[in-house]
Amino acid sequence: MASNQPAPEAPSPFRTDSLGTEDRTWEEWNPTEESIRPVRGRHRVAKQRGLARSSTVLGVGVIAAVGAGGMATAQSKPPVSISLPDSIADNLPDAKSLPGVGAFMSGDSDADQQTVASSPLTSAGITAAEAEQGTTDAGEALRARILQQAEQQQAGADAEARAAEETAAAEAAAAQAAKQQTVAEAEAVAKKKAAEEAAKKKAEAERLAKLAASYAVPTSSYYISSSFGQAGSMWSSGYHTGLDFAAPTGTPVKAVHSGTVKSAGYSGSYGYRTVLELEDGTEVWYCHQSSMDVTAGQKVTTGQTIGRVGATGNVTGAHLHLEIHTADGTGIDPMAWLRGKGLTI
Structure with missing residues (x-):
């Protein structure tokens, strides 16, 4: 049966001068496999709980930094455990005290999580009119605008087609009217000519009839x-x-x-x-x-x-x-x- 030995303490991330005084200036510490040995037993479980909370805090900070789009991506992936020394983890602020972060902690209520999840990730691209109508989803607002533009374009195309049809119909009607007018004019000219010829023939017939009914002197210069x-x-x-x-x-x-x-x-x-x-x-x-x-x-x-x-x-x-x-x-x-x-x- 393995004994529960205390885990070795990690070296301090702060510098120490010749007198043994720590310089609290922050120095980056990169733990490696050689510097940290695996810990077994109950002490290891306690350490893991603290590190899990610390990793959650850091993950939340990263998510807050990348914005709403990055938040959605991060929520779709499993959390990554990051192990930090206790000296650093103890100095980090409580994750629940961060604005908008407490809802992501495992100890928070389901109602709070649902409230955060139901809120839109971003309201960018939503106009004032859409906001007044109750639109809160930018994607739905964009989709609605695209559909509205498509409908407007289709309506414009239909209006142009109707205008073209009306223009063509008007031109055809004008051409038909002009043709009918030309035919009517030709018929009128033909009727007038026929009437003139008939009148001329009638006048000649009347002249001949009058001449036949009249009498003339048989010669001249007599x-x-x-x-x-x-x-x-x-x-x-x-x-x-x-x-x-x-x-x-x-x-x-x-x-x-x-x-x-x-x-x-x-x-x-x-x-x-x-x-x-x-x-x-x-x-x-x-x-x-x-x-x-x-x-x-x-x-x-x-x-x-x-x-x-x-x-x-x-x-x-x-x-x-x-x-x-x-x-x-x-x-x-x-x-x-x-x-x-x-x-x-």
């Missing part, structure tokens, strides 16, 4: 050289059967009214003669022409040129001999007939 019924030996019947319009050769001969050419050719003493039949059966004879511009069966309108003044047949000079015959073949006075149609002769 004078009356012989009248109807005038007596004389130069006419085989003893009197003049028509109305003579003396005019230069080549003067246009015109249709007095719309009708159909019944005949056109040379006719003895009448020379070149054109017979124009009107709708009511009345015949108009154009005699002594130098040339004819129409043929039998051709339809003509009022004022249309049908020949030229000449001196063909039995004549004494260039003139147009005009005769009017009713539907039954009776010859009547051309002067009275033309004047009855509103013409001035």
